Amino acid sequence: MLSTAFRARPVVFRNTSAFVRNSSSAHGQETFESFTERYVEFFKSAQDLFEVQRGLNNCFAHDLVPAPAVCEAALRAARRVDDYATAVRIFEGIKEKVENQKQYQAYLEELKPVREELGIETKDELYTS
Template sequence: MNGCLLASALRASRTPIASTAWRARTSAVVIPRRGMSEAHHQETFESFTQRYVAFFKSCEDLFELQRGLNNCFAHDLVPAPEVVEAAVRAARRVDDYSTAVRIFEGIKEKVENKKQYEAYLAELKGVKDELGVNTKEELYPRY
């Protein structure tokens, strides 16, 4: 009797297990594939420069300026001097001197060597003098 009961229990349980396993396999196959790389285009350096110059020229508050700087410096390139000039002018327009100084610190970190950093400083000397912005090295000579 025990053998008959066990056999009937196994027969009864065999059908739901098989149908459940089949359902699990079919649901795993139905997952859609998404092509992420097709949605993005490569932006040229010139369009990047134009976009951020326009952004910083229209920047009206500190939060917007810092968000733009964060996005700009997150890219794997050094912003053009035009972008840096627009960002420094925006920092002075929203009356945040420390952000203006930190923009130059960001450039120092992004460039490959000291010579490139000095070239940026030479290019932007007129803007620095006009707006009264110093670099960290000028403010604290021992650093």
């Protein structure tokens, strides 16, 4: 928890000369891989529903689709806090974030083992069956 908060910050205070403006370019840029790793760690350590949902809000708020690893960690976190609705909601979030139906299908395929293991239906499956 605390470590994630620290990691989110720009890490370096560089020894810049007086003539260089310290503007926004000095902010640390997080790579997709470190983002994924950070949220996988977060969801592994999230212990209650509020934390899981807060993490979901945060990782779905960026201009990227969270990696399947993050989604899987989030699904397992939802299972750990015993909230089925949140697990269904994760797939709705993915559907919102992806660019097209094909990508959504790819995510569904990728996460199929977890879904079958935990018994998670998507919203469409819930309301069409």
